[in-house]
Amino acid sequence: MARKLTAKGERTRSRIIAGAADEIREYGLGVTTLDDILFRTRTSKGQLFHYFPRGKEELLLAVAQHEAQRVLDDQQPYLGQLTSWRAWQAWRDAVVERYRQQGPTCPLAVLMTELGRSTPAARAVTGQLIDQWEQHIFEGIKSMQGSGRIPDAVDARQAARALLAGVQGGVSILLSTGDVSHLEAALDTGIAALRT
Amino acid sequence: MARKLTAKGERTRSRIIAGAADEIREYGLGVTTLDDILFRTRTSKGQLFHYFPRGKEELLLAVAQHEAQRVLDDQQPYLGQLTSWRAWQAWRDAVVERYRQQGPTCPLAVLMTELGRSTPAARAVTGQLIDQWEQHIFEGIKSMQGSGRIPDAVDARQAARALLAGVQGGVSILLSTGDVSHLEAALDTGIAALRT
DNA sequence: ATAGGTTTGGACTTACGAGTCCAGAACGGG
């Protein structure tokens, strides 16, 4: 992995990853070819295989990592500070708003439905994203329990998993139907359940 | 659509659809070719294009319908009779058990992540599945409210959507990580929320 | 039995996408 890249090379490499991610988000993995990516990023075959010697598979893995990072970044700073009910609400609104806006062209969807299933390595990236995401929610619940706003009787791990599953499913349904109400329902009832 | 098919032709057509569904479930849409399907179903190019004149797209649509039907069938008879807490529990167990068993080769996943996104027609099939599924859960909640086991204050529509989103997401996570605990958490907390 | 359809097999065409290769341009340290 430790290859020597100049600053210029690094920039080109990033450009290819970002462009590939955009292309795949927009049109889907199934119909995206290397030539499409080359055209969009104004690069050539030579460059692509220079930076990704193992070809498409290696590129897709990099794209998966790129997209996984984006999913979490898109929810910050809210996801990292779930320490008051106001913060939970802000997070909920941010998630809904974000997914409502981006509709079917969303990094999470691309990762879960296209990239994430292709290779074991890509699947690992997805798994790691799920873990980190769940951990943030888990810590939010723990923190609320620490300040007595959520009863200790609540199983924080289980609640975090349920909430995360709801968000996942809500987004997934949004993509198929264009309807955000499932995502909203999942978040609202999930958070309401914590409040009792 | 109204083409003339003899009984024999009908059988061949079904065989192709079922075989294609199996193949795609097992290996994924991305790597499944018409030749693979032909080999598996012991048919020929001539037959395939005879029964699906618009080629792969038309076949995939038929496969999507086939798989959507299976998703609901797999949950019966439980999903249609959510009239007691015992029934809800039975449904929950059936869903978990089913998805645990079939792992990554599951009709729902194939539909949501591969087939469902390819064409508008396929997306419509997915949307319809979501609607029907939600409706069953909705009616279950309504029925429980009718017999006073769930308070009328619960918004049945919202609760049904949240639960469905949780199942969706749980399955989706199961596919990426091999871990059923999110699916279980979503079902358990979702049903528990109804009981309060 | 035979004429109309339908069903079937499989060779063939065509298009296209991944990956290879190499020569030349641009860069950067000495």
Place this chain on the structure above:
DNA sequence: CCCGTTCTGGACTCGTAAGTCCAAACCTAT
């Protein structure tokens, strides 16, 4: 300014997958 390395462009090969075509086999009703 010079030399080795990195970067870039694009022509080329090769494999493969979708779709076409047609003739032969098979039904079935009269």
